[in-house]
Amino acid sequence: MYTRAQVLLWTAQRASAVVLAVCVIIHLVTIIYAIRNGITAAEILGRTRGSYAWCGFYAIFVAAVAVHAPIGLRSVLAETLNWRGAGLDLTVLATGLALALWGFRAVYAVFV
Amino acid sequence: MSTLSISVWRGQESGRYQEFEVPRLASQTVLDVVTFIQRELDPTLAYRYACRVGMCGSCAMTVNGRARWTCRTHVDSVAQGERLEIAPLRNLPVVRDLVTDMTEFFDKWAGAHGRFRGSATRKDEFAQVPPGSPARQLADAGIECIGCGVCYSSCDVVAWNPAYLGPAALNRAWTLVNDARDTGNRARLAAVAGDAGCHACHTHMSCSERCPKQISPTASIAGLKRATALAALKGEL
Numbered sequence: 601m602y603t604r605a606q607v608l609l610w611t612a613q614r615a616s617a618v619v620l621a622v623c624v625i626i627h628l629v630t631i632i633y634a635i636r637n638g639i640t641a642a643e644i645l646g647r648t649r650g651s652y653a654w655c656g657f658y659a660i661f662v663a664a665v666a667v668h669a670p671i672g673l674r675s676v677l678a679e680t681l682n683w684r685g686a687g688l689d690l691t692v693l694a695t696g697l698a699l700a701l702w703g704f705r706a707v708y709a710v711f712v
Numbered sequence: 713m714s715t716l717s718i719s720v721w722r723g724q725e726s727g728r729y730q731e732f733e734v735p736r737l738a739s740q741t742v743l744d745v746v747t748f749i750q751r752e753l754d755p756t757l758a759y760r761y762a763c764r765v766g767m768c769g770s771c772a773m774t775v776n777g778r779a780r781w782t783c784r785t786h787v788d789s790v791a792q793g794e795r796l797e798i799a800p801l802r803n804l805p806v807v808r809d810l811v812t813d814m815t816e817f818f819d820k821w822a823g824a825h826g827r828f829r830g831s832a833t834r835k836d837e838f839a840q841v842p843p844g845s846p847a848r849q850l851a852d853a854g855i856e857c858i859g860c861g862v863c864y865s866s867c868d869v870v871a872w873n874p875a876y877l878g879p880a881a882l883n884r885a886w887t888l889v890n891d892a893r894d895t896g897n898r899a900r901l902a903a904v905a906g907d908a909g910c911h912a913c914h915t916h917m918s919c920s921e922r923c924p925k926q927i928s929p930t931a932s933i934a935g936l937k938r939a940t941a942l943a944a945l946k947g948e949l
Contacts, residue, residue: 606906607944610937678907679872 609671616668623661648710655711662703670696716791718745720757721799724806729797730754742775742782742790746798746810758809766924769860773810774799779865781924801865817861817878824881825903828888829896839893851890854883854932856925863919863929875908879919879929882910886932889939902949905940913937 634643648654670692677692678684714736719729732749743761750757761771766784773782776790776797790796804812832839841848863879864870870878885904888894904910913933920928943949 603902603906603909604944604947604949607911607940607949610911611941611944675912679869684907 609674612667613671616664616671619660619664620668623657623664626657627661645710649712651711655707658707658710659704662700662707665703666696666700669699714794716745716787717795718749719795719797720746720749720810721806722757722809724808727806727809729799736787736794740787742773742780742785742787742796742798743771745787745796746773746782758807758811760811767858769858772801772860772862772865774801774865779862779922781860781862784924801861803865803867803870804861812861814861817864817880818859820877820881821859821884823903824877824885824909825896825900826881826884826888828891828894830893831895832893841892845892847890847892850935851887854887854927854929857883857923857927858925860924862922862924866918866922868916868918869912869914873908873912876912877904877909879913879933882913882936883927883929883932886935889936898943898948901936901940901943904936905944905949910936910940 634647648658673695674688674692677688715733716736718732718734720732721727722730732753734745734748734753737744743764746757746759747761750759759771759773761783762768764771764783766781769781771782772779774780775782775785776792778790779801780790782798787796798810800806800810801812804814804817807813843852857880859880861880863883867876867879869876882904885900888900889897894900910933913930915930915934917928917930920930923929940949
Protein backbone atom coordinates (compact mmCIF):
# COMPACT_ATOMS: atom_id res chain seq x y z
CA MET A 601 0.00 0.00 0.00
CA TYR A 602 1.28 3.47 -0.81
CA THR A 603 2.85 5.48 1.98
CA ARG A 604 0.31 8.28 1.62
CA ALA A 605 -2.56 5.82 1.98
CA GLN A 606 -0.97 4.36 5.13
CA VAL A 607 -0.64 7.83 6.63
CA LEU A 608 -4.25 8.68 5.74
CA LEU A 609 -5.39 5.45 7.38
CA TRP A 610 -3.52 6.44 10.54
CA THR A 611 -5.09 9.91 10.39
CA ALA A 612 -8.56 8.42 9.87
CA GLN A 613 -8.09 6.15 12.88
CA ARG A 614 -7.09 9.04 15.14
CA ALA A 615 -9.95 11.21 13.87
CA SER A 616 -12.47 8.39 14.36
CA ALA A 617 -11.11 7.86 17.87
CA VAL A 618 -12.05 11.44 18.73
CA VAL A 619 -15.60 10.86 17.43
CA LEU A 620 -15.82 7.55 19.33
CA ALA A 621 -14.73 9.16 22.59
CA VAL A 622 -17.67 11.58 22.40
CA CYS A 623 -20.13 8.89 21.20
CA VAL A 624 -19.18 6.43 23.97
CA ILE A 625 -19.66 9.08 26.65
CA ILE A 626 -23.12 10.04 25.30
CA HIS A 627 -24.04 6.35 24.96
CA LEU A 628 -22.96 5.50 28.53
CA VAL A 629 -24.68 8.52 30.05
CA THR A 630 -27.86 7.58 28.17
CA ILE A 631 -27.70 4.00 29.45
CA ILE A 632 -27.15 5.08 33.06
CA TYR A 633 -30.00 7.59 32.80
CA ALA A 634 -32.36 5.19 31.01
CA ILE A 635 -32.09 2.26 33.47
CA ARG A 636 -33.00 4.24 36.58
CA ASN A 637 -36.40 2.51 36.67
CA GLY A 638 -35.43 -0.66 34.85
CA ILE A 639 -35.32 -1.02 31.12
CA THR A 640 -37.50 -2.69 28.51
CA ALA A 641 -37.35 -3.12 24.76
CA ALA A 642 -40.50 -1.05 24.47
CA GLU A 643 -38.88 1.83 26.34
CA ILE A 644 -35.80 1.77 24.10
CA LEU A 645 -37.90 1.62 20.93
CA GLY A 646 -40.10 4.38 22.27
CA ARG A 647 -37.07 6.60 22.45
CA THR A 648 -35.49 5.67 19.12
CA ARG A 649 -38.42 5.05 16.74
CA GLY A 650 -38.95 7.99 14.48
CA SER A 651 -36.19 9.97 16.20
CA TYR A 652 -33.92 11.49 13.59
CA ALA A 653 -31.61 12.72 16.36
CA TRP A 654 -30.95 9.22 17.78
CA CYS A 655 -30.77 7.75 14.28
CA GLY A 656 -28.19 10.35 13.27
CA PHE A 657 -26.21 9.88 16.49
CA TYR A 658 -25.99 6.10 16.15
CA ALA A 659 -25.27 6.34 12.43
CA ILE A 660 -22.23 8.49 13.26
CA PHE A 661 -21.29 6.02 16.03
CA VAL A 662 -21.45 3.07 13.60
CA ALA A 663 -19.48 4.95 10.93
CA ALA A 664 -16.74 5.77 13.44
CA VAL A 665 -16.56 2.13 14.58
CA ALA A 666 -16.44 0.89 10.98
CA VAL A 667 -13.48 3.18 10.28
CA HIS A 668 -11.63 2.78 13.59
CA ALA A 669 -11.80 -0.94 14.30
CA PRO A 670 -10.49 -2.36 10.99
CA ILE A 671 -7.49 -0.02 10.93
CA GLY A 672 -6.56 -1.10 14.46
CA LEU A 673 -7.17 -4.73 13.55
CA ARG A 674 -4.79 -4.31 10.61
CA SER A 675 -1.95 -3.36 12.97
CA VAL A 676 -2.80 -6.09 15.47
CA LEU A 677 -2.82 -8.81 12.79
CA ALA A 678 0.37 -7.50 11.16
CA GLU A 679 2.26 -7.45 14.45
CA THR A 680 0.97 -10.67 16.00
CA LEU A 681 0.72 -12.91 12.91
CA ASN A 682 3.39 -11.19 10.80
CA TRP A 683 0.72 -10.93 8.11
CA ARG A 684 1.12 -8.03 5.68
CA GLY A 685 0.14 -7.16 2.12
CA ALA A 686 -2.97 -7.10 -0.04
CA GLY A 687 -4.55 -10.14 1.66
CA LEU A 688 -4.50 -8.38 5.00
CA ASP A 689 -5.79 -5.10 3.55
CA LEU A 690 -8.70 -6.84 1.83
CA THR A 691 -9.54 -8.79 4.99
CA VAL A 692 -9.74 -5.69 7.17
CA LEU A 693 -11.65 -3.85 4.44
CA ALA A 694 -14.20 -6.67 4.49
CA THR A 695 -14.31 -6.45 8.30
CA GLY A 696 -15.02 -2.72 8.09
CA LEU A 697 -17.79 -3.23 5.53
CA ALA A 698 -19.35 -5.99 7.66
CA LEU A 699 -19.29 -3.77 10.76
CA ALA A 700 -20.88 -0.94 8.79
CA LEU A 701 -23.53 -3.24 7.30
CA TRP A 702 -24.53 -4.80 10.64
CA GLY A 703 -24.32 -1.48 12.45
CA PHE A 704 -26.47 0.48 10.00
CA ARG A 705 -28.93 -2.42 9.88
CA ALA A 706 -29.29 -2.22 13.67
CA VAL A 707 -29.74 1.57 13.56
CA TYR A 708 -32.41 1.17 10.86
CA ALA A 709 -34.15 -1.55 12.87
CA VAL A 710 -34.64 0.65 15.95
CA PHE A 711 -35.60 3.68 13.87
CA VAL A 712 -38.51 2.33 11.80
CA MET B 713 36.11 -10.55 49.85
CA SER B 714 32.49 -10.96 48.75
CA THR B 715 31.70 -12.09 45.25
CA LEU B 716 29.07 -11.50 42.58
CA SER B 717 27.35 -14.31 40.70
CA ILE B 718 27.24 -13.37 37.03
CA SER B 719 25.28 -15.13 34.26
CA VAL B 720 26.72 -14.18 30.88
CA TRP B 721 25.21 -15.04 27.50
CA ARG B 722 27.55 -17.21 25.40
CA GLY B 723 27.00 -18.12 21.77
CA GLN B 724 24.96 -16.47 19.04
CA GLU B 725 21.17 -16.50 18.56
CA SER B 726 21.21 -19.92 20.15
CA GLY B 727 23.44 -20.32 23.14
CA ARG B 728 23.29 -20.50 26.91
CA TYR B 729 24.13 -18.52 30.00
CA GLN B 730 27.52 -19.27 31.62
CA GLU B 731 28.05 -18.67 35.32
CA PHE B 732 31.01 -16.74 36.73
CA GLU B 733 32.03 -15.60 40.20
CA VAL B 734 33.56 -12.13 40.21
CA PRO B 735 35.05 -10.21 43.17
CA ARG B 736 32.71 -7.50 44.49
CA LEU B 737 34.45 -4.11 44.54
CA ALA B 738 33.47 -0.60 45.56
CA SER B 739 32.14 1.66 42.75
CA GLN B 740 32.26 -1.29 40.35
CA THR B 741 30.49 -0.89 37.01
CA VAL B 742 28.91 -3.66 34.97
CA LEU B 743 31.60 -3.04 32.33
CA ASP B 744 34.24 -3.62 35.04
CA VAL B 745 32.60 -6.98 35.74
CA VAL B 746 32.59 -8.02 32.06
CA THR B 747 36.18 -6.85 31.65
CA PHE B 748 37.26 -8.84 34.72
CA ILE B 749 35.67 -11.98 33.28
CA GLN B 750 37.37 -11.50 29.91
CA ARG B 751 40.80 -10.69 31.37
CA GLU B 752 40.92 -13.04 34.32
CA LEU B 753 38.45 -15.90 33.83
CA ASP B 754 37.72 -16.52 30.15
CA PRO B 755 39.62 -14.65 27.42
CA THR B 756 37.27 -16.01 24.74
CA LEU B 757 34.39 -13.81 25.94
CA ALA B 758 33.45 -11.33 23.20
CA TYR B 759 32.15 -7.87 24.14
CA ARG B 760 32.48 -4.34 22.81
CA TYR B 761 33.48 -1.08 24.45
CA ALA B 762 35.63 1.95 23.72
CA CYS B 763 35.45 5.14 25.78
CA ARG B 764 34.30 3.79 29.20
CA VAL B 765 32.79 7.19 30.07
CA GLY B 766 29.41 7.31 28.33
CA MET B 767 30.47 9.08 25.16
CA CYS B 768 30.74 6.39 22.49
CA GLY B 769 27.68 4.22 23.17
CA SER B 770 29.41 0.99 22.17
CA CYS B 771 29.12 -0.91 25.49
CA ALA B 772 25.31 -1.18 25.62
CA MET B 773 24.08 -4.60 26.77
CA THR B 774 21.04 -6.10 28.41
CA VAL B 775 21.61 -6.12 32.16
CA ASN B 776 19.01 -7.92 34.28
CA GLY B 777 16.56 -7.66 31.38
CA ARG B 778 17.07 -3.96 30.61
CA ALA B 779 19.21 -2.36 27.94
CA ARG B 780 21.84 -0.10 29.52
CA TRP B 781 25.26 1.40 29.01
CA THR B 782 27.40 -0.96 31.07
CA CYS B 783 30.13 1.68 31.58
CA ARG B 784 27.73 4.03 33.37
CA THR B 785 25.81 1.41 35.32
CA HIS B 786 27.08 0.73 38.82
CA VAL B 787 26.64 -2.81 40.05
CA ASP B 788 25.12 -1.32 43.23
CA SER B 789 22.20 0.05 41.24
CA VAL B 790 21.26 -3.15 39.40
CA ALA B 791 22.54 -6.23 41.28
CA GLN B 792 19.66 -8.28 42.65
CA GLY B 793 20.95 -10.26 45.64
CA GLU B 794 24.54 -10.03 44.37
CA ARG B 795 23.45 -11.53 41.02
CA LEU B 796 23.63 -10.09 37.52
CA GLU B 797 22.43 -11.44 34.20
CA ILE B 798 24.25 -9.93 31.23
CA ALA B 799 23.08 -10.51 27.65
CA PRO B 800 23.49 -8.82 24.25
CA LEU B 801 21.07 -6.09 23.13
CA ARG B 802 17.65 -7.33 21.99
CA ASN B 803 16.32 -6.83 18.44
CA LEU B 804 19.74 -7.11 16.80
CA PRO B 805 21.56 -10.16 15.42
CA VAL B 806 24.16 -11.52 17.83
CA VAL B 807 27.67 -11.77 16.38
CA ARG B 808 28.99 -13.62 19.43
CA ASP B 809 28.42 -13.54 23.19
CA LEU B 810 27.68 -9.88 24.09
CA VAL B 811 28.42 -8.37 20.67
CA THR B 812 25.54 -7.49 18.36
CA ASP B 813 25.64 -6.64 14.67
CA MET B 814 24.60 -2.97 14.44
CA THR B 815 24.44 -2.92 10.61
CA GLU B 816 20.63 -3.02 10.49
CA PHE B 817 20.41 -0.29 13.14
CA PHE B 818 22.57 2.14 11.16
CA ASP B 819 21.07 1.12 7.81
CA LYS B 820 17.76 2.32 9.21
CA TRP B 821 19.30 5.70 10.03
CA ALA B 822 20.21 5.94 6.34
CA GLY B 823 16.71 4.70 5.43
CA ALA B 824 15.20 7.53 7.50
CA HIS B 825 17.33 10.03 5.54
CA GLY B 826 19.37 10.71 8.65
CA ARG B 827 22.04 12.57 6.70
CA PHE B 828 22.08 16.36 6.49
CA ARG B 829 21.39 17.72 3.00
CA GLY B 830 22.19 21.38 2.62
CA SER B 831 22.26 23.72 -0.36
CA ALA B 832 24.84 26.27 0.77
CA THR B 833 28.35 26.29 -0.66
CA ARG B 834 31.61 27.39 0.94
CA LYS B 835 31.10 30.78 -0.73
CA ASP B 836 27.86 31.42 1.14
CA GLU B 837 27.63 33.10 4.53
CA PHE B 838 27.11 30.91 7.58
CA ALA B 839 23.44 30.26 8.26
CA GLN B 840 22.32 31.99 11.43
CA VAL B 841 19.91 29.90 13.47
CA PRO B 842 18.65 31.66 16.61
CA PRO B 843 19.19 29.29 19.56
CA GLY B 844 15.80 30.24 20.97
CA SER B 845 13.78 29.61 17.81
CA PRO B 846 11.10 26.91 18.23
CA ALA B 847 12.58 24.68 15.48
CA ARG B 848 16.08 24.92 16.96
CA GLN B 849 14.70 24.03 20.39
CA LEU B 850 12.99 20.94 18.95
CA ALA B 851 16.20 19.91 17.19
CA ASP B 852 18.22 20.50 20.38
CA ALA B 853 15.91 18.15 22.32
CA GLY B 854 16.99 15.17 20.23
CA ILE B 855 20.44 16.14 18.93
CA GLU B 856 22.54 14.52 21.67
CA CYS B 857 21.84 10.94 20.54
CA ILE B 858 25.08 8.95 20.22
CA GLY B 859 23.57 5.89 18.55
CA CYS B 860 24.06 3.37 21.33
CA GLY B 861 21.02 1.26 20.37
CA VAL B 862 19.47 1.16 23.86
CA CYS B 863 16.17 2.59 22.56
CA TYR B 864 16.13 0.21 19.58
CA SER B 865 16.74 -2.74 21.88
CA SER B 866 13.98 -1.62 24.26
CA CYS B 867 11.33 -1.11 21.56
CA ASP B 868 8.54 -3.69 21.36
CA VAL B 869 7.46 -2.46 17.94
CA VAL B 870 10.89 -3.29 16.49
CA ALA B 871 10.42 -6.83 17.81
CA TRP B 872 6.95 -7.10 16.23
CA ASN B 873 7.68 -5.27 12.97
CA PRO B 874 11.24 -5.87 11.75
CA ALA B 875 10.89 -3.25 9.01
CA TYR B 876 10.17 -0.52 11.59
CA LEU B 877 12.86 2.18 11.43
CA GLY B 878 13.03 2.42 15.20
CA PRO B 879 13.27 5.26 17.73
CA ALA B 880 16.86 6.39 17.09
CA ALA B 881 16.54 6.74 13.30
CA LEU B 882 13.22 8.56 13.62
CA ASN B 883 14.61 10.86 16.32
CA ARG B 884 17.51 11.70 14.01
CA ALA B 885 15.09 12.44 11.16
CA TRP B 886 13.09 14.77 13.42
CA THR B 887 16.20 16.80 14.32
CA LEU B 888 16.83 17.30 10.58
CA VAL B 889 13.19 18.18 9.87
CA ASN B 890 13.74 21.02 12.32
CA ASP B 891 17.07 22.08 10.82
CA ALA B 892 16.43 25.34 8.97
CA ARG B 893 19.40 24.66 6.64
CA ASP B 894 18.30 21.20 5.49
CA THR B 895 16.75 20.87 2.04
CA GLY B 896 15.80 17.20 2.02
CA ASN B 897 12.66 17.22 4.10
CA ARG B 898 10.09 16.31 1.46
CA ALA B 899 11.89 13.04 0.68
CA ARG B 900 12.69 12.54 4.38
CA LEU B 901 9.04 12.82 5.44
CA ALA B 902 8.08 10.28 2.77
CA ALA B 903 10.83 7.95 4.04
CA VAL B 904 9.74 8.09 7.69
CA ALA B 905 5.96 7.83 7.12
CA GLY B 906 3.73 4.77 7.04
CA ASP B 907 3.72 1.22 8.37
CA ALA B 908 7.50 0.94 8.69
CA GLY B 909 7.94 4.51 9.86
CA CYS B 910 6.68 6.77 12.60
CA HIS B 911 3.07 5.57 12.26
CA ALA B 912 4.01 2.14 13.56
CA CYS B 913 4.94 3.59 16.98
CA HIS B 914 2.45 2.67 19.73
CA THR B 915 3.80 5.27 22.16
CA HIS B 916 4.85 2.66 24.73
CA MET B 917 7.68 5.08 25.59
CA SER B 918 10.20 2.39 26.54
CA CYS B 919 12.73 4.26 24.37
CA SER B 920 12.20 7.48 26.29
CA GLU B 921 12.31 5.75 29.66
CA ARG B 922 15.56 3.93 28.95
CA CYS B 923 17.51 6.45 26.88
CA PRO B 924 20.73 7.09 28.84
CA LYS B 925 20.81 10.63 27.42
CA GLN B 926 17.26 11.38 28.62
CA ILE B 927 16.17 12.06 25.05
CA SER B 928 12.52 11.39 24.24
CA PRO B 929 12.33 9.66 20.84
CA THR B 930 8.60 9.30 21.53
CA ALA B 931 8.20 13.08 21.36
CA SER B 932 10.26 13.20 18.15
CA ILE B 933 8.10 10.45 16.62
CA ALA B 934 4.95 12.33 17.62
CA GLY B 935 6.35 15.38 15.82
CA LEU B 936 6.97 13.28 12.72
CA LYS B 937 3.43 11.89 12.87
CA ARG B 938 2.03 15.42 12.83
CA ALA B 939 4.37 16.60 10.06
CA THR B 940 3.75 13.57 7.84
CA ALA B 941 -0.03 13.62 8.38
CA LEU B 942 -0.05 17.26 7.32
CA ALA B 943 2.10 16.45 4.28
CA ALA B 944 -0.23 13.55 3.35
CA LEU B 945 -3.30 15.78 3.58
CA LYS B 946 -1.58 18.33 1.34
CA GLY B 947 -0.67 15.58 -1.16
CA GLU B 948 3.07 16.07 -0.59
CA LEU B 949 3.94 12.47 0.31
